[in-house]
Amino acid sequence: MEFAEKIKHFLDWLLGPVTFFLFSVIGFGAMIAFRGWWTRTPVALSLFGLSVVVFLLSMTDAQFRVIIEKPDNIPIVIMLCSIGFLLWLAFRKMAINDGLIEQGLPTIEARESKKRVMCWPDLIYSEFLIAILVTIALLWWAIEIKAPLEEPANPAVTPNPSKAPWYFLGLQEMLVYYDPWLAGVVFPTLIIGGLQAIPYIDMNTKGNGYFTFKERPFAITVYLFGFIVLWVLLIMLGTFLRGPNWSFFGFFEYWDIHKLTSLNNVNLSEYFWNTWLGMPLPENIFLRELPGFAVVIFYFAALPPILANTVFKRFFIECGFIRYNVMANLFLFMAALPIKMALRWLFNLKYIVGIPEWFFNI
Amino acid sequence: MALFKNLTETQIWKSIFRHKYPDNTRDQALAVLSNVFLHLHPIKVRKSGVRMSFTWCMGGVTFFLFLVETITGILLMFYFRPVVEYAFNDMKDLREVTPMGIMRELHRWGAHLMVITVWLHMLRVFLTGSYKPPREFNWNVGVILLVLTLLLSFTGYLLPWDQLAIWAVTVGTNMARATPLLGHEGPGAALLTLGDIPIITAGSDVRFGLLGGTVVGPATLMRFYVLHCVFIPMIAGVLMAVHFWRVRKDGGISGPL
Ligand code: HEM
Numbered sequence: 001m002e003f004a005e006k007i008k009h010f011l012d013w014l015l016g017p018v019t020f021f022l023f024s025v026i027g028f029g030a031m032i033a034f035r036g037w038w039t040r041t042p043v044a045l046s047l048f049g050l051s052v053v054v055f056l057l058s059m060t061d062a063q064f065r066v067i068i069e070k071p072d073n074i075p076i077v078i079m080l081c082s083i084g085f086l087l088w089l090a091f092r093k094m095a096i097n098d099g100l101i102e103q104g105l106p107t108i109e110a111r112e113s114k115k116r117v118m119c120w121p122d123l124i125y126s127e128f129l130i131a132i133l134v135t136i137a138l139l140w141w142a143i144e145i146k147a148p149l150e151e152p153a154n155p156a157v158t159p160n161p162s163k164a165p166w167y168f169l170g171l172q173e174m175l176v177y178y179d180p181w182l183a184g185v186v187f188p189t190l191i192i193g194g195l196q197a198i199p200y201i202d203m204n205t206k207g208n209g210y211f212t213f214k215e216r217p218f219a220i221t222v223y224l225f226g227f228i229v230l231w232v233l234l235i236m237l238g239t240f241l242r243g244p245n246w247s248f249f250g251f252f253e254y255w256d257i258h259k260l261t262s263l264n265n266v267n268l269s270e271y272f273w274n275t276w277l278g279m280p281l282p283e284n285i286f287l288r289e290l291p292g293f294a295v296v297i298f299y300f301a302a303l304p305p306i307l308a309n310t311v312f313k314r315f316f317i318e319c320g321f322i323r324y325n326v327m328a329n330l331f332l333f334m335a336a337l338p339i340k341m342a343l344r345w346l347f348n349l350k351y352i353v354g355i356p357e358w359f360f361n362i
Numbered sequence: 363m364a365l366f367k368n369l370t371e372t373q374i375w376k377s378i379f380r381h382k383y384p385d386n387t388r389d390q391a392l393a394v395l396s397n398v399f400l401h402l403h404p405i406k407v408r409k410s411g412v413r414m415s416f417t418w419c420m421g422g423v424t425f426f427l428f429l430v431e432t433i434t435g436i437l438l439m440f441y442f443r444p445v446v447e448y449a450f451n452d453m454k455d456l457r458e459v460t461p462m463g464i465m466r467e468l469h470r471w472g473a474h475l476m477v478i479t480v481w482l483h484m485l486r487v488f489l490t491g492s493y494k495p496p497r498e499f500n501w502n503v504g505v506i507l508l509v510l511t512l513l514l515s516f517t518g519y520l521l522p523w524d525q526l527a528i529w530a531v532t533v534g535t536n537m538a539r540a541t542p543l544l545g546h547e548g549p550g551a552a553l554l555t556l557g558d559i560p561i562i563t564a565g566s567d568v569r570f571g572l573l574g575g576t577v578v579g580p581a582t583l584m585r586f587y588v589l590h591c592v593f594i595p596m597i598a599g600v601l602m603a604v605h606f607w608r609v610r611k612d613g614g615i616s617g618p619l
Contacts, residue, residue, distance in 0.1 A: 072526075075474035079481075086418060086482060090489045093415070106618075109410040113617035116406040120390040123403060123412045130419050131426050138430065138475065142467035149457055152450045153528040155577060162529045165519050167477050167512060172533065181548050184537025195505045198488075199498035207491040209410075209616035216491065223488050227481075359540065360549035 008061060012250025017176075018345045020241065024233045025338075031087070032221060035213065039092040048084075061252045067240050071148045074141075076166055076239055083232060093211035101212065109210040160244045160257065169238030170231045176246065177340045179361045187333070194330040198223075201327040203318045218315075226334055265350035268292045285355055292353035296362060299336075304328035402606045404614055411615030416490070420483035424511075425602060427476040431514075434469040435591065437462065442521065444587035446580045449523035473515050480511050492616040500608040503601055510598040517590035520583065528578045531586070535578065538569035545569060 037043060058064045068077060097107040117123075151157075164172050174183035206215040213220055241248055243255035272291040273279050282288045304325055308316040316324045343349040353362040369375055370383070381392035394400045410416060441460055442452045456463040484504065487493060493501035520531045539547040543554065544567055551562040564576050574581030609615065 072474075075471070075478060078475070079478045082478065082482060083485075086485065089415060089418075090486075094489075109416065110618040112410040112413075113408050113619070115409040117409050117412060118387060118390045119403045119405055119407050120384050120393045120400075122409075123407050124394070124400065126412065126414060126419065127422055130423060134423055134426055134475075135430075138468060138472055141471045142464050145467070145471070146457065147467045147470040148524075148526060149450075149453055149522055150524040150526045153446075153523045153525060155528065155579075157525070159525055159529055162533050164533045165516060165530050166474075167515065168534060171537075180537050180540035181542055181545070185541045185545075185548070192505060192509060195508075196502050199493040199495070199501050202494065205494065208494040208618070209490060209492060210618045211490060220489065227485060358549055358552060359547050 004057075004060075008250075008252040012253045015241070015248075015250045017237070017241075017248050020233075020237055021229075021338075021341060024229050028225060028229050031091070032213075032224075035091045036095050039088060039095050044088050044092075051084075058251065063252050063254055067251075071145050072166060073239055074145065076236065079232070080236070083228070087228075090211055091213070094213040097210060097212050098214040101214070107210045107212070113209070161242060161246055163238070163242075166235060166239050169242075170234035173234045173238040173242070174337060177337065177344055179359070181359065182362065187337075190330065190333050194334070197326055197330065201319060201323045201330075203315075203323065222331070222334070230334070230337060265344070265348045267351045267354040268295070268349060269354060271347075271349075285357065289353050289355060292351070292362065295352055300329060300332060303332060402603075402610065404610055408614055408617045410617045417615060418482060418486045420479050420486055424476055424479045424483055425606075427472050427479060428598070428602070430472045431469060431476065432595065434465045434472065435595075437465045438469055439591060444521065444583050446523065446583060449521065449583060453522045453524070469518075473518060476511060477515055480508050484508060490616060494616075497608075497612045497616065500605060500612055503605045503608065507598060507601055507605060510594055510601070514590060514594050514598065517586040517594065520578070520586045521590065523583060531582070532578050535569055535572055538572055539564075539567070541568050 031038070038047060059068070067073060093108060097109075100107050163169060171183060171188060174187060177183070178187070202216075202219055204216050204219065206212070207219075240251065243249040244257040244259070247259045249255055249259070268291055269281060269288050273281050273288070286293075307328055308324060312324070312328065315327065319327060340349075340352075343352075351361045353360065355361065370379075380396045381389045384390040384393040391405045394403050394405055438456070441456060443449060453466070456466045487501065487504065516531070516534060520527045539545045541548045543550045544562060545551060546562050546564045546567040546569075548562075548567075551567070552560065554561045564570065570576060572582075572585075573579070574585050
């Protein structure tokens with residue numbers, strides 16, 4: 001028992017917003033890089049067994065159970081399990097298909113795609129069966145677990161923490177790094193717009209209708225990074241690891257309202273004028289924020305052409321001017337989140353451009 | 363068996379089903395063709411496309427959950443009054459005394475599940491490259507369905523009118539304050555003035571329009587109720603029809619050519 005407590009303390013100490021994100025990114029990289037290895041059935045089964053053991057052991061901890069067993073958090077556990085399973089399925093097929101393609105053989109799907117089967121019974125039966133299974137699962141869930149109902153609404157009593165519904169907690173987590181106008185309005189709009197743009201900017205005609213990684217490594221890596229790391233794992237972070245005052249709490253840590261996290265963040269303008277030039281901040285807002293504007297303009301106006309001549313050269317040639325620029329800008333917007341996170345953690349950077357007078361903070 | 367045979371010979375049965383038992387190609391085709399619910403399916407489908415390991419059946423499950431939500435939702439509407447004075451107590455009754463109060467559980471867990479299955483469906487569509495031509499448009503219909511699914515879930519979250527509900531919605535809709543130009547705490551809103559009078563204030567910005575007030579209150583409850591029960595499901599329903607039709611018109615479930 002002593003030993004178990006020690007491990008829990010160690011894990012709580014190890015985990016913070018920074019390490020959580022770092023581990024996520026490293027895990028993500030490993031998932032892509034070693035896909036040939038971990039998708040093999042014995043390895044995948046061992047990994048699965050290991051996570052079940054860790055999960056069950058964690059369930060012996062009261063604090064862990066409190067968070068996991070909150071009725072509205074159960075879907076997240078279901079989601080994490082199904083994503084794990086389906087990623088395994090997809091990556092396994094990718095690995096197999098990539099091998100087949102290399103040898104010049106038809107993919108798993110291609111072997112069967114010419115053949116047509118009758119919709120009744122081949123499709124209808126599956127649909128019907130799934131419908132029954134889903135019904136049973138849902139009924140069981142509904143019988144086992146009551147839908148939550150808390151105290152009657154009271155505008156005078158703000159719960160701490162106040163959380164959005166779980167599926168928006170990734171966005172709420174972004175609020176730590178960006179102001180609401182970006183995290184709550186501009187980024188969601190760009191996520192939707194960016195998703196809609198995907199079919200029109202992905203000029204790679206390969207990999208249509210079958211699983212493959214090697215034929216479209218960039219598209220799959222970027223999409224999965226967005227979905228797994230920036231969406232799902234941030235939801236997990238926001239739900240399980242953010243407590244009162246949006247402070248970070250380890251999996252086994254008690255949600256203490258008085259936990260203090262010192263926030264002493266500095267704007268780029270203060271760095272530039274005070275620290276580097278040893279001057280007071282200029283009165284004129286534009287002059288004050290000049291370095292910030294320079295950085296932002298460089299990022300969105302100068303980086304795309306630079307990338308087009310270097311790492312994205314192939315895309316620029318494939319896509320043409322307009323498509324390329326849409327793609328590059330969406331890509332840069334997506335990268336802006338991890339970049340700002342890193343800047344915050346490394347330099348306590350608050351705003352790159354900070355004009356609170358106009359609510360214009362980046 | 364004899365009874366069944368006799369039953370299928372009756373005029374009533376024959377008036378409903380215009381085909382024989384579907385154990386041969388002709389009657390199997392007719393079973394799909396002559397049924398309004400099944401006829402969105404093609405008669406024949408790609409063998410690779412009916413594999414569960416290919417589609418994960420996630421689009422199908424999402425649609426099924428949408429139907430579950432519709433049915434349980436309508437039953438809930440018989441009991442629930444979207445008025446601040448009653449809403450919470452109606453929920454409490456559903457939980458404790460109302461017969462078939464389990465509809466609320468089915469509705470809530472079904473909604474959570476639907477959010478998950480939409481994401482998984484989208485993941486599958488992406489990983490199989492099924493958004494590529496000729497399916498670009500259907501991917502776009504899908505993205506709108508995704509947004510509508512999230513909005514359905516979000517508007518429904520408010521209806522129990524408990525602490526969880528109003529504060530989650532308060533946190534969510536607080537974002538709208540910061541909408542550029544249109545939110546009273548958004549960049550650029552201060553530029554919109556008539557002479558000296560600001561146009562965008564806490565009493566006139568997008569958040570006010572969304573909530574029907576400056577805070578989540580009675581008007582918000584009614585607004586979200588109507589959005590949740592009528593407006594969004596209607597649009598989502600129409601778009602689903604478009605979505606399924608296009609799956610078929612774009613050549614069925616994708617597969618290597
Ligand atoms: C309410 C939400 C949705 C429902 C009920 C739905 C339903 C379906 C169904 C039943 C299919 C047939 C194949 C399958 O099950 O995979 C399908 C295919 C498809 N869906 Fe959805 N879908 C929804 C949302 C989405 C979203 C969010 C996207 C993408 C952004 C999307 C894009 C597509 C595409 C491109 C296909 C064609 C796939 C192929 O040919 O392989 N759908 N959808």
